Amino acid sequence: MTAGPALLFDLVPALRRGPPWPSLGRWPTAIEPIDGLGRSCGLPSGELWIKRDDASAPEYGGNKIRTLEPLLGEALACGARVACATGAFGSNHAVATAWHAPRLGLQPDAVLFSQPPSATARDNVLALLALGVRPWIVPMLALPLAMLAARRRRPAREAGVFVMPPGGATPRGALGYVAAGLELAAQVRAAHAPRPRTIVLPVGSTCTTAGLIVGIALARARALGFEGDPPRIVAVRVTPWPVTARARILRLAGRTARALEAWGAGGALLDEVRRVGRAVAIDGRQLGAGYGRTTEAGLRARERFEACGLPPLDTTYSAKAGAALLERASSLPRPIFFWATKSSAPLPVPNPDIVHAAPRALRRFLDRCARCEPLLHPRGTAR
Ligand SMILES: Cc1ncc(COP(=O)(O)O)c(C=O)c1O
Structure with missing residues (x-):
């Protein structure tokens, strides 16, 4: 299957004339059902999925x-x-x-x-x-x-x-998740997964969420997926307002979309970005005492993911998104996709x-x- 960056180049060929885009990851990352965790939240099978960006590169992956x-x-x-x-x-x-x-x-x-x-x-x-x-x-x-x-x-x-x-977090950096949004659309088109109605992910610098908004908007603008109501993007704050203010996320998405339009992405993109942006729900309830502060709910989420054999969560970012997922799964539109953003590769240790x-x-x-x-x-x- 064609992966994100190649899809973006196909849609916006002028990007090929810009700076190089070296390949560091293994694309596309897998999408897998997580029925065990879903069942523990009272969801029927096929309603909860994981996007495995934790395994985006074997040495060190993640978003x-x-x-x-x-x-x-x-x-x-x-x-x-x-x-x-x-x-x-x-x-x-x-x-x-x-x-x-x-x-x-x-x-x-x-x-x-x-x-x-x-x-x-x-x-x-x-x-x-x-x-x-x-x-x-x-x-x-x-x-x-x-x-x-x-x-x-x-x-x-x-x-x-x-x-x-x-x-x-620049428009150029956000292009990585524009490509990820297109990748997800392609995986849904290829019937690797159902069309998500909710996507849950952590938001810190806003780069990942902003890029994803634009990727979904671009897929919609080109009739490549996410038709009908855009998926709800539940962005779980791991840094406080105003770093993760809605206006800041949308501003980066808008700047990214305008940059793409300047590269010839087509005029409907900004309208779609606004539509997808309206479907973003920012969840500040898992932030706890602030950035980097471990929360009880995060630790519990980490244990439940581990018990289901899922990729490890980190207490700064992904465990807070995991906690939001577990707390809200029964009330969110389904199918729900959890975007795994923390690398699951073992980390090296230095000598003393x-x-x-x-x-x-x-x-x-x-x-x-x-x-x-x-x-x-x-x-x-x-x-
Ligand atoms: C593991 C992990 N998840 C999520 C995020 C949040 O992504 P962003 O900073 O693009 O909002 C980060 C940011 O560094 C991260 O390291």
């Missing part, structure tokens, strides 16, 4: 691989030699960059700010260190300035540094010398994390 494909392509087109991710200590975007940028000849870098401790965040920090990234630690409020400075850091300046905003040489703020953070909930993933080999 950010889709975002990185167009972004790292842009970095290459700019002549960059360094790809710099920004975000919280436990950023999956930073880990994904650390894994995949070197595959394209780009050196990974990261500018990170502190966050609440958790085993999920600790695993990511350790993975970053194991992958050879020595992050630059800044206060969160200093991030915008640090992003400018990161472009000028020597020797990075000589090399050309491509700095991405947290989550890669690397941890010892890490910035002091990171070492202190790792100490605080040691008292948190048990590890999410089985450990990979020491590097």
